[in-house]
Amino acid sequence: MTNLYTIHNVTLRIFPAPPEIGYAADEARLAEQGNDAFGADPDGLVLSRDWLLSAGGQEIPVYAAPVTSGGPLSFASFEYVEGTEAIVLQAISAKPVHSVQIRPASLQVTAEAEGQTVRIPISGPGKYIVETNGDLERPLFIMVHAPERDVPAADDGSVIYFGPGLHTVSTVELQTGQTVYIAGGAVLRVTVPEGEVPDVESDWAGKKLYRDTFVARHASDIAIRGRGIIDLSMLDWHARKAALIQNCERVRIEGITCVGTSHWTIHLSQSKDCLIRDLLLIGYRENSDGIDIVNSEHVRVDNCLIRTGDDAVVVKAMAAPPALGGKDIRVRGCTVWNDKVRCFGITGETRTDIADVIFEDCDIVHSRAVWTEELGSLCIIVGDSGTIENIRFENMRIEDEQRYAMACLIFKDRWSVDQAAGRIRNIVFRNIQIPAGVPSLFHGFDEQHTVEQVTIEGLFADGQPVGKIEQANFRMNDFVKNISFSTGE
Numbered sequence: 001m002t003n004l005y006t007i008h009n010v011t012l013r014i015f016p017a018p019p020e021i022g023y024a025a026d027e028a029r030l031a032e033q034g035n036d037a038f039g040a041d042p043d044g045l046v047l048s049r050d051w052l053l054s055a056g057g058q059e060i061p062v063y064a065a066p067v068t069s070g071g072p073l074s075f076a077s078f079e080y081v082e083g084t085e086a087i088v089l090q091a092i093s094a095k096p097v098h099s100v101q102i103r104p105a106s107l108q109v110t111a112e113a114e115g116q117t118v119r120i121p122i123s124g125p126g127k128y129i130v131e132t133n134g135d136l137e138r139p140l141f142i143m144v145h146a147p148e149r150d151v152p153a154a155d156d157g158s159v160i161y162f163g164p165g166l167h168t169v170s171t172v173e174l175q176t177g178q179t180v181y182i183a184g185g186a187v188l189r190v191t192v193p194e195g196e197v198p199d200v201e202s203d204w205a206g207k208k209l210y211r212d213t214f215v216a217r218h219a220s221d222i223a224i225r226g227r228g229i230i231d232l233s234m235l236d237w238h239a240r241k242a243a244l245i246q247n248c249e250r251v252r253i254e255g256i257t258c259v260g261t262s263h264w265t266i267h268l269s270q271s272k273d274c275l276i277r278d279l280l281l282i283g284y285r286e287n288s289d290g291i292d293i294v295n296s297e298h299v300r301v302d303n304c305l306i307r308t309g310d311d312a313v314v315v316k317a318m319a320a321p322p323a324l325g326g327k328d329i330r331v332r333g334c335t336v337w338n339d340k341v342r343c344f345g346i347t348g349e350t351r352t353d354i355a356d357v358i359f360e361d362c363d364i365v366h367s368r369a370v371w372t373e374e375l376g377s378l379c380i381i382v383g384d385s386g387t388i389e390n391i392r393f394e395n396m397r398i399e400d401e402q403r404y405a406m407a408c409l410i411f412k413d414r415w416s417v418d419q420a421a422g423r424i425r426n427i428v429f430r431n432i433q434i435p436a437g438v439p440s441l442f443h444g445f446d447e448q449h450t451v452e453q454v455t456i457e458g459l460f461a462d463g464q465p466v467g468k469i470e471q472a473n474f475r476m477n478d479f480v481k482n483i484s485f486s487t488g489e
Helices: 027-033
Strands: 004-007 010-013 051-055 058-060 063-065 073-082 087-093 100-103 112-114 117-122 126-132 140-145 159-162 165-169 172-174 179-182 186-190 214-217 220-226 229-231 243-246 249-254 257-259 266-269 272-277 280-282 291-294 297-302 305-307 313-317 326-332 335-338 342-350 354-367 376-382 387-398 406-410 423-434 440-443 451-461 474-476 480-486
Touching (some): 051 073, 051 140, 126 335, 140 305, 172 179, 243 249, 266 272, 291 297, 291 326, 313 326, 335 342, 342 354, 376 423, 440 480, 474 480
Parallel strands (some): 073 140, 159 179, 165 186, 179 220, 186 229, 214 243, 229 257, 243 266, 249 272, 257 280, 266 291, 272 297, 297 326, 326 354, 335 354, 342 376, 354 387, 406 440, 451 480
Antiparallel strands (some): 004 010, 051 058, 087 117, 100 126, 112 117, 126 140
């Protein structure tokens, strides 16, 4: 792979944009597109007019994508291939910059602003969000990937290879042993060809469902990887997911970017031994979940940057017993900006038991949804009859939450299938950083269906330890039992 540049003893790999990708035909319409929770973006992926980005004088392509509020969002990605020295990225805003904040705050990166220029020091792979002038309008997301290893050859018979450039795709089915490779500089524009017959003529929202973009069923040793972009923004609402992995084993999804999702982005269903790593996911439409881990086991999600129009990374159990609900799932090192629903946790569809799930070392930079109760940063939401137990949230950093920092809730809503209620027990929240004054919610269903044995070890509000449960702003009903609260020291 080429496009290597050396800057102060550091080697970067920068991927050029396909020449067919231009600017939005109507910038005002692009800015308003994210207000439409259902509609397709008629332009598809475009270049950003809000930001320019470079390193050592080498331009890095910056794209624009609608988001639920304050958009469009601009994003760029490249590889930090070699070197340990710090370099400075130069980001030029279309507007004057009076102040700048680099998130997540845990990175402790201090940028300099002068005129319209922001200088951002980096010293390796990472996920950076640039906010200016103290507001959330038109941020810049920068995904600095680690160097890619074991890049497959384009002529490998087991590889479905998309090289640099613009490609039009509809649906691709992976068989055992196959890899989809989307090279850096490749943009896959997902369409529904005229005459394609839908798998479902009308779903619950009255929309046609077509076969998903990348589909694998009853396969093993498969991968979807690379540094390219999957653009689903021109699809009708619900038309296709980016990837459906069903009844599969030994799955790897790594390094890609997905934008404009019309439905769930990455959907694992009844699968095991799955690794999802280093993804950049951006969506604005309702139901554009980031990563849904459904009735699956032995799953690892690592180092993703996500802003979508629904849940970010969640575990569900939509299949009834005797199907496995979910177990041995670990999510770590992810950064989330949530406009619409929840950031991390177990959510809603819980027909079967889920156990042994860990969320750790993640950052929530913004969580802004307020439209209903079951929203927030760290959530266990039970809408069906499953028992959810042995779940741990540890070293989780919440910078901005408008609803609940932590939520454990058993209830019924329009998505509930089972008449019986579920249970929540043996839950640990350890070393949780929250903004001062943000509440948490703990609500059981009745005397037999309770939230119980919840341990909070180390809760910090604006960096200060919360010493007593009475100071923690917890909202609890009568069906919560055995909450243990300590400073974690």
